[in-house]
Amino acid sequence: MSSTNTIVQLPDQSTAQLPRKHYLNQEHTLKSWLLTGDHKRIAMLYLFSITFFFFIGGAFASLIRLQLLTPGSDLLAPDTYNKVFSMHGIVMIFLFLVPSVPATLGNFLIPIMIGAKDLAFPKINLLSWYLFIAGGLFILAAMILGGVDTGWTFTTPLSTHYLNTHVVTAALGIFIAGFASILTGLNFIVTIHRMRAPGMTWFRLPLFVWGHYAASILMVLGTPVLAITLVLVALERTIGIGVFDPTKGGDPLLFQHLFWFYSHPAVYIMILPGMAVISEVISTFSRKRVFGYTAVAFSSVAIAIFGFFVWAHHMFIMGISNYSALVFSLLTMLVAVPSAIKIFNWAATLYKGSITFETPMLYAFGFLGLFTIGGLTGVFLGSMGMDVHLTETYFIVAHFHFVMVGGMLMAYLAGLHFWWPKMTGRMYPESISKLAAVVTFIGFIFTFFPQFVLGYLGMPRRYASYPPEFQVLNVLSTAGASILAVGYLLPMLYMPWSLKYGKIAGNNPWQATGLEWQITSPPLTENFVETPIVDHEAYDYEWLANQTEHEVKTVG
Amino acid sequence: MSQHGATELEHQEHHVVGPKVYLAVFFALMICTGLTTWVAFIDLGVLNPVIALAIACFKACLVVLFFMHIHYSSKLLKLTVASGLFIFLVLVTMTLSDYISRAWGLW
Numbered sequence: 001m002s003s004t005n006t007i008v009q010l011p012d013q014s015t016a017q018l019p020r021k022h023y024l025n026q027e028h029t030l031k032s033w034l035l036t037g038d039h040k041r042i043a044m045l046y047l048f049s050i051t052f053f054f055f056i057g058g059a060f061a062s063l064i065r066l067q068l069l070t071p072g073s074d075l076l077a078p079d080t081y082n083k084v085f086s087m088h089g090i091v092m093i094f095l096f097l098v099p100s101v102p103a104t105l106g107n108f109l110i111p112i113m114i115g116a117k118d119l120a121f122p123k124i125n126l127l128s129w130y131l132f133i134a135g136g137l138f139i140l141a142a143m144i145l146g147g148v149d150t151g152w153t154f155t156t157p158l159s160t161h162y163l164n165t166h167v168v169t170a171a172l173g174i175f176i177a178g179f180a181s182i183l184t185g186l187n188f189i190v191t192i193h194r195m196r197a198p199g200m201t202w203f204r205l206p207l208f209v210w211g212h213y214a215a216s217i218l219m220v221l222g223t224p225v226l227a228i229t230l231v232l233v234a235l236e237r238t239i240g241i242g243v244f245d246p247t248k249g250g251d252p253l254l255f256q257h258l259f260w261f262y263s264h265p266a267v268y269i270m271i272l273p274g275m276a277v278i279s280e281v282i283s284t285f286s287r288k289r290v291f292g293y294t295a296v297a298f299s300s301v302a303i304a305i306f307g308f309f310v311w312a313h314h315m316f317i318m319g320i321s322n323y324s325a326l327v328f329s330l331l332t333m334l335v336a337v338p339s340a341i342k343i344f345n346w347a348a349t350l351y352k353g354s355i356t357f358e359t360p361m362l363y364a365f366g367f368l369g370l371f372t373i374g375g376l377t378g379v380f381l382g383s384m385g386m387d388v389h390l391t392e393t394y395f396i397v398a399h400f401h402f403v404m405v406g407g408m409l410m411a412y413l414a415g416l417h418f419w420w421p422k423m424t425g426r427m428y429p430e431s432i433s434k435l436a437a438v439v440t441f442i443g444f445i446f447t448f449f450p451q452f453v454l455g456y457l458g459m460p461r462r463y464a465s466y467p468p469e470f471q472v473l474n475v476l477s478t479a480g481a482s483i484l485a486v487g488y489l490l491p492m493l494y495m496p497w498s499l500k501y502g503k504i505a506g507n508n509p510w511q512a513t514g515l516e517w518q519i520t521s522p523p524l525t526e527n528f529v530e531t532p533i534v535d536h537e538a539y540d541y542e543w544l545a546n547q548t549e550h551e552v553k554t555v556g
Numbered sequence: 557m558s559q560h561g562a563t564e565l566e567h568q569e570h571h572v573v574g575p576k577v578y579l580a581v582f583f584a585l586m587i588c589t590g591l592t593t594w595v596a597f598i599d600l601g602v603l604n605p606v607i608a609l610a611i612a613c614f615k616a617c618l619v620v621l622f623f624m625h626i627h628y629s630s631k632l633l634k635l636t637v638a639s640g641l642f643i644f645l646v647l648v649t650m651t652l653s654d655y656i657s658r659a660w661g662l663w
Contacts, residue, residue, distance in 0.1 A: 193632070221643045257651045308646055312654065322662055324654040 016506030018425045022522040037122030038525055043108035044423070045129050046099060051492075053095035053136060056143075058488065060088035065447075065481040068474045073464040081464035082149035083165070089152030094174050095136050097404055098181055098266065101273035102188070102219075103132070105415045106212045108423060110188055112516040112523060113206050115197025115532045120190040128183035135177025142169035151462060153263070156244035156255040160236040168237055171230040178223045181269070185219030188212050197515075199534035206514050206538045207283075207296055211276025214300035218265045218272070218307060226262035229255065256318055260311035268307040270404060271371075272300055274411030275342055278364050281414050282346050284512040285361040286353025289539035292345040299338035299345075306335045316387045325384055332382035339375050343368065358510070359430060362437035363414035370406025370444065374399055377452065392462075395455025398448045406444055413440070413491065420495065421505030425522040428498045432490065440487030446480025513544045571628045581622045588615050 023040045026032075033041060063084045067075045076084060107125065111118050119125050142148050148170040150159040159167050192205070192213050232243045233255070242248025244255040283290045290296055312320055312328040346368060355361070377399045380386045390396060420428050450473040455461075459470050466474070508517040515532055516523075536543040592611050600607060621627040626637050 217639075221640060225647065253654070254651075257654070258647075261647050261651075308643060309650065312650070319658075320654045321656075321658040321660065323657040323660060324650075327653060328650075 016504045018504055019520040019522070019524070021524065022425065022520060023525045024424075024522050026525045035126070037118065037126060039107050039111050039119045039122065039125060040423075040523060040525075042122075042125050042129055043104050043106075046103040046107060046132070049129070049133060049136065050096050050099055050104065053091055054488075056140075057088055057092035057096055058485070060084050060091065062481065062485065064088060065478040067464060068466070069478045071466050071468045071471050071474075076464060078464040079149060080147075082151075082462070083147035085462060086149050086151050087143055087147060090139060090148070090170060090174065093152055093266070093270075094177050095132075095139060097270040097408055098177075099132060099184070100270075100408070100412050101277060101415060102212060102215060102269075103128075103180075103184055105277065105412075105419060106188065106208075106273055107184070109419065109516055110191060110209055110212055111195070112519065112527050113209055113514055114192060114195060114200055115515055115528065115534060116191060116195040117526050117528065119187045120195055121187050124183050125187055128180040128187070131176055131183065132180035135173045135175070135180060138173030138176060139170055140173075142166035142173060145169065153259060154230065154233055154255075156233060156236070156252050157246065157250075160233055161245050161247065168234045171234050175227050175230050178227045181219045182223045185216035185223075188216040189220065192216075197532050197534055203294065203297070204534055204536075204538055205297075207279035207290055207293065207300075208276040208514075210297040211272045211279065211300045214304040215269050215272040215276075217301075217304050218269045222262045222265040222269070222308070225258060226266075229258040229262070232258075253315070253318060253320060256315050257312070260314045261308075264311040264314065265304075265307040267400070267403065268303050270408050272303060274367070274408040274415075275300065277411045277415035277418070278346065278367050279342075280512070280514065281360045281364040281418050282349050283539045284418070284510050285358060285364070286350050286355045287511075287541055288349050288353040289537070289541070290345065291348035291351075292341070293538065295341050296345050299341040302338040303335060306331070306338065310335060310382075313382050313387070316384050317391055329382055329384045329387075333379070336375065336379060343372055343375075357434075358417075359428070359433040359437050360414045360418035362434055363410050363417065363440075366437065366441045366444075367407055367410040367414065370402050370410060370441075374402025374404075374407055377402065390455060392460055393455035394451040394459045394461055397461050398451035398455060401448045401451070406448070410440070410444075413437070416491070416495075418510070419516075420498070421509045422516055422521050422523070424499055424502070425505055426498050426502030427505045427509060428491075428502060429494050432494055436487055436490035436494075439483060439490065443480050443482075443484030443487050447477050447484050448480070450474070450476045450480070511544065513539050513541060571625070573622070573625070573628070577622060581618050584618055585615055 023038055033045065036042060036045075063076065064081075067073070067081055067084070069075075073081065107119070145166050148163075148165045148167055150163060150165070150167055150170075154167070154171065192209060196205070232241075235241050236243055236245055236248070236250070240248060242250040244250040244252050246252060279290050279296060310328060310332045312324060313332045316325050316329070377395070381390055381396060381399060417428055417433060420426075454470055454473050454477075457470070459466055505521050507519065507521050509521075510517070515534070518532070519528060588611050592608055595607050595611070620637060626634060
């Protein structure tokens with residue numbers, strides 16, 4: 001490949017125009033949205049819904065940080081604080097992080113990336129959104145009726161015996177939302193297996209698709225275990241069957257086993273689609289094929305498989321067998337291998353690439369740094385000796401926020417900015433969004449880095465008050481959270497603004513290679529005028545440079 | 557390749573299972589249910605749950621293979637079902653690794 005081919009000028013956006021017909025203006029009625037089978041419209045429905053839930057979860061996060069500004073329980077009573085952090089966790093995990101990338105970007109892009117007109121089961125796709133909303137309403141109901149204070153982990157027998165809050169309502173909400181996740185995963189698996197365009201072999205798939213395939217396996221195999229566990233919690237609460245409560249002959253550790261058997265893979269359900277986004281963004285903005293494509297593809301599958309063998313590392317201090325803990329600790333270290341393969345391969349992709357620093361790339365860089373810190377502190381927690389000291393402290397809070405917020409949320413925002421021109425046909429404003437990316441990164445570091453120190457010094461999580469000597473670091477964290485909030489509010493303002501005033505993007509504003517960039521922005525309802533025939537590898541920039549007419553003509 | 561896959565799937569969708577097979581499976585399930593009830597009245601010691609679970613597993617296999625058509629399905633679908641079973645086995649064995657060795661004390 002000649003080096004001149006790899007540096008592509010962005011197309012002149014002054015001549016770009018919106019297609020006359022596309023999926024957004026095909027029909028206008030409310031009914032056409034609420035009964036749509038179009039994966040792109042369902043993705044937009046999901047986008048609005050998860051943004052709504054993100055702000056509810058974010059409001060709870062703000063309350064937590066405000067409460068922790070001072071050592072005493074000045075803002076919230078301790079039991080209210082318990083409810084606030086529980087609802088923060090439940091909303092953010094089950095209603096934002098799990099569906100975030102797969103249900104929005106994945107739904108929108110997977111059929112287009114593989115050259116299909118829609119997902120395999122459009123109606124099931126719509127059903128999954130309704131289930132998600134139904135689950136969300138149950139969780140909102142639990143919140144409005146008085147909240148739930150079990151923590152997002154529903155620890156038994158606390159949740160089944162001691163507490164008198166809306167545990168069953170919240171659990172039911174998660175149960176229903178879980179089915180939305182299963183159906184999305186099922187749809188992706190079937191679509192990727194059966195609906196690839198001619199020539200789109202497994203190893204020509206964009207890594208975005210591989211990441212979602214791996215996450216889908218986890219959704220389909222893991223989520224039912226959570227569902228049945230929550231049913232058992234609800235049954236133990238309501239009719240008193242003894243499964244987890246020792247006073248009824250149950251075993252609390254059995255709950256931990258069942259819960260973490262889902263909830264550990266669940267973190268990979270959350271992060272794998274994020275990693276999938278990062279592969280696309282890094283390749284596009286360094287104008288190189290992802291280094292070690294096959295290794296990155298298989299590392300996603302390896303993470304999905306290993307993810308099922310490590311769950312008891314959440315239980316080292318709970319009295320499980322020492323021998324079993326040793327095995328789980330060793331297995332936990334295995335997960336570091338495929339994760340490291342990804343990070344090293346992304347770094348190698350950057351090497352000698354023609355790197356540009358558009359907003360998605362800034363978010364992706366944020367992901368690389370923050371996810372690496374989050375991942376490496378996971379090694380501390382996976383080692384049994386360290387875990388005894390660090391678990392249930394702010395160290396673990398910082399660890400999973402680095403992975404989930406620093407990693408996943410950064411990746412989500414990277415992806416949202418990257419595909420925004422494709423989804424809406426218009427560009428977001430570049431300079432202010434760069435500012436937002438930087439503000440988010442700085443705010444994030446200030447919010448969560450002090451929490452590593454706090455945890456190491458021994459500040460436990462889930463308490464409304466703390467000894468005064470921890471105040472300085474907590475003030476730092478709360479101050480950081482207010483910066484972080486600005487970082488998240490900015491896209492909320494300029495993204496809607498761009499829908500009307502943004503520059504028209506054109507079909508391929510990033511000169512990226514994926515099939516989604518070879519069709520109109522926004523796409524037609526049918527995605528492709530005719531089924532594409534794929535004759536090149538993924539991330540083939542030479543192929544792209546040789547395309548004289550790679551943008552499909554505007555139709556209609 | 558995908559063309560071939562599509563026809564293969566279509567073929568399976570149209571696989572017709574006669575009422576004889578369904579009736580045979582149904583009666584087998586009924587007999588097994590009766591067997592479970594009968595065995596429940598005999599005290600076999602540690603074998604009590606083992607026998608009950610063995611019969612239940614056999615019944616589940618019948619349902620999956622015939623009522624859910626997996627017996628007539630492609631290898632990919634068989635693999636899909638097997639992966640679910642595999643993950644279930646991981647759940648059970650790895651959880652048992654804790655329960656079995658909990659009383660061994662410190663290493």
